[in-house]
Amino acid sequence: MESIDNPYTPNAGASPEVLVGRQDQTSAFDTLLRRLSRGRSEQSMIVTGLRGVGKTVLLNEFVDIASRANWEIVEFEANKHDDRHFRQTMFSQLKAALLRLSPRDRWSDRGRRAAEVLSAFAVSVDRQGTWSMSWDIPPAEGYADHGDLGMDLTDVLVAIGEAAREQERGLVLLIDEVQFLRASQLEALIQAIHKTVQRKLPVTFVGAGLPQIAELAGDAKSYAERLFTFPRIDSLDGDEARQALTEPALAEGAVFDDDAVDLAIEITKGYPYFIQELGYQVWTVATAHRIHREDVVSAREAYDVKLDSSFFRVRLDRATPLQTAYMRAMAELGPEAQKASEVARLMGRDSTQIGPTRAELIEMGLLYTPEHGYAAFTVPDFDTFMLRAVPVLDVPPLRPRRLRTTE
Known part of the structure; x- marks a missing residue:
């Protein structure tokens, strides 16, 4: 079939032609905005799940x-x-959001105060010698100048929230890959949103990240567990997975045979990115607008x-030899x-020797800890890939410890 008509979108973050299985989350977000607009509180959310x-x-x-x-949106990864860089990013994004909420020549007292x-x-960034602000508004005294990221961000979001409420609008911060925020940055965001909730302001923070973010x-x-819900999204169930596969094709006039769908769901296990x-790939090999099981078989290798x-x-390319060996042992x-002790045993090491490698892989976002240990x-499916990509478990030798000498 024609490549230009291919309705599937296997690209990072690309929205599929049909979004299925996420109605609970979209409804919850809609409810969140509606309640905040009416001056009522509602738990925000940080969506968690595996890659893809x-x-x-x-x-x-x-x-x-x-x-x-009609809410104002700040979004970034x-x-x-x-x-300091986080503060710079927040200033740049919030400055633009404030100007979109209310152009400078129409600022009220609350707009100017914000x-x-x-x-x-911004001035507190400049004093650290890392960035010169380009904002010709004189700084407020006694607000957002504490030198503490949490206190400063709280002052900013409260002030912008008051300006947004005056405009009968709201501000939402949408942040992806939340697990890569530093602890101080995540703490600052949570602290600031907690205060806007207490003030009943139309401001919220909604994030997405790997399972460890909760x-x-x-x-x-x-108090984060009371401020947020942490809905976990996973692979699509049978009917939803079938819908995600077949409806984009149907919109282009193509129909899957039932046994072709069954095989596709078996291969992809219902993971949305894998379905896309x-x-x-099936679209590129199918020759008619009736897609058969044989087409799925032919597309499997590609x-x-x-x-x-x-x-x-x-x-995998980001991993050191020892990190690669750790993941290969897991696979x-x-x-x-x-269990960490079992991985260490297979590698011929003890847990204390291999613990730092495990921690590095978690920090890199390649592993997470579903339970202690x-x-x-x-x-x-990263385990099956590791077995293909690294056929033999090869553990690098321990580096000899340097002996301290005294003179």
Whole structure:
């Protein structure tokens, strides 16, 4: 069939033609905005899940919902930058949001005050010698100038929230890859949103991240579990997976045979990204608008190669030899979460020797800890890829310890 008509979108964060299985989350987000607009409180959310289940796609859907509700949107992907860079990012984004909420020549007293508080927030960055602000509004005194990220961000979001409420609008911060925020940054966001909730302001923070983010948020602020819900999204169930595969094709006049759908769902296990990739490859080999089981079989090799060379390989390429060996040992033990002591045993090490490597892989977002003492891959089917990509478990030798000498 024609490539230009291919309805599948196997790209990072690309919205599929049909979004299925996420009605609970989109309804909850819509309810959140509606309640905040009426001055009522509602738990916000941080969506969690493995790679490829559609967290970024869901955030994009939230953008559309917020836009239709006439809310102002700040969206960005978290990274591991220091607090100064995070402060700079927040200033730049919030400055633009404030100007969209109310152009400077139409500022009320609350609008101008929000700008002055934002200027104070920026000045504290400039004093560290890392960034010169380009904002000709004099800074407020006694607001957002404490030198504490949490207190400063709280002042800013409260001030902008008051300006937004005056405009009968709201502000939503949509942040992807939340697990890459530093503890101080996540704590600051939670602290600031807590205060806007207490003030009944139309401001909220909604995030998406890997499964460990619920624990990280709880560690940052004990009241996070009351401020947020942490819905986990996973693979699609049978009917939803079938719908995600067949409806895009149907919109282009193509129909899957039932046994072709059954095989596709068996291969992809219902993971949304995998469905998009397999659907894309099937479309390239099918010759008519009736897609048969044989077409899925023919597309399987290209599907596997594409996943191995992109979705999986880019993650393995970031690993050191010892990190690779750790993941290979996990894969040999099976697809389930693996106990740290068992992985160490298979590698011929003890847990204390291999513990730092495990921690590094968690920090990199390649592993997460579903329960104490265990680790699992953040990428579906990564265990089977590791067995293909690294046929033999090869553990690098221990580096000899340097002996201290005294003179």
